[in-house]
Amino acid sequence: MRAIRQEVVIQNLSGAEALPILEPIVRFLCLSAYRLCESPISEFDPKICAQHLQECLKKVLRCREELSKSQKRTAPYRFEMERLYLAFNLGSPEATQWVINRHGTTVPELQPLLGAQLECQRGNYFGAIRRMWVFTPLEAAVASLQLPTFRRRLLQQFSVAFHSRVQTVPLEWLETVLHYDGYERTFLPDDCRHYNLQLVPLAGATGGGVGDRAWAVKFEKAQFDAQRSMVSLTIDIDRTLGGSRGC
Template sequence: MPCVTPNSSQLKMNKRANVSISWKPRRGTVRVDEEGAAPMGTCAGMCSERERLERQRQKRLHRFEILQGTERDRLPSADPGRAVKEYSRPAAGKDSTCPSELRPPAVLLKTVCYLTDEIASGQTGAPWTEVYGFVFDRLRSARQDLTIQRVSGRPCVAVLERTLRFLVYASYRLCQEPLRCFDPKINDTHVQECFSWLLDCYQEGIHDNEPEVQALALLYNLGSLHALHHTLQLPEPVRSSAPVRLAASVSRAYLEGNLVRFFRLLRSLTFLQSCAVHRHLPRCRQEMLLFYSHGYSSRNCRYPLPLLAELLALEGPGEAAELCREHGITVSGDTVAFLKTAFRYPQALVSRHSYELVDRKQGDRSIADVIHGYS
């Protein structure tokens, strides 16, 4: 039986491009302050002494910041080497530009590396949902310091690239968590913000990791004609790089409705690229089942379940059978009976981890290696 998408030639690209997307390159960012020169931070630690003592006094220290041996004290002490400045919303009458409260670029990068190597990597032994909440907040604070000081160039890019990788990785790792533990929409908002800021920075100079990030932006925003158009306008060295070429091929296959080729190309993506595109897989699989329900609709036709599992890049026939039943498709033994009148949309699409398309690609690399961008 040929492995082709039925009626794929009849699909309209504009239907596939109707995808909600908040990312776009920034033009004139919040870092520009017309009133005067930007403040320069002088805080040499990951958290200022004032904030550290204040949060210690108010019992607002996270357990990752408490000095070892004082956890059970009535007033646990802050560890100067582990306390990290928390995100604080701008408020009327509050001076957020005090140099002693701002960390200079070198300290910000040191802070991000600490969060990556000591916290995000799982060294604390805490549940990763808790790790995510702590790191997410402290990375947001680092970006806030970048904004206030109007940091640009390589120091800014170094912080933003690691932040982006963390958020993209988290979008996959926590995709099965309940909403009270992980909100994918909030995470997505910050991912898109990092993309916008980074792509703006890349216009100001040459950066080694630009092809990687441009490819991630296209995959994360799969189905967006705007994102694809942006990619086609990139400078030739970036546009012709291997990561961007592969991401563009994946995007075109999806927009053209060639889902067989789309799923085949996904196997060639790197681990982080797979994390970026993973959030779109439930919708892509649903579309493929819909196509097949129309193309192979017959009471006498039976489609092999193992072949369907392979085409959809699922873990095996069992997962394929479960997915089919969720969409009203009849499963009998190791075969499937497609009927266009029987197809139904489930109440919600469920995002599941995928060993074949994602997990196995991590290999022996640690979480820290992934966030730092080490091959």
């Protein structure tokens, strides 16, 4: 597909000719980036995929701009690619500014994505994650690739906000705030340890306590290991693709 995109550039195809080729490639790359995110590097390189997807998205947006200037009619699914661009670049001021400069902030189709971007700029990553649930399935899939980054930043914020040598935070509450759903919940304790966060028995938990209900996290800002690489993404594909609003 990279060769196809390069051929589109070499042939200097018009926007009307390039879009039917590039838009399906963008959709395919979005889904591939999501579904293959847990694959070994020998089978799938997420960095190469992300670079290819970013290049395709920007080329598509330039083609759409070219068409919008030469045609009075609105293209079908006018804001689909802009929405995918924002979803893929969730948390990027550059992407946010690009869309606002061209379309403003009042376009209804773009407001859910711009709202999530604004939450990121405020440092409210919990709010940004919650807004993903109103994205279309493909937007939610590609935006969820940012979950490891957002979770890490939330844990770092909690290490300051909940800093205490005595008080703890229930692991069950963290599940909800960090949006660990389904089987993914079993990974939260290991993710906490990955960032050097201490797990302790929950105060008042009896010997019969099971799972997350028996544990809590002690946040100490000096203990959080901000130098550790982000944990890999492990999420329920069917839940994300099926739990969001339809296209």
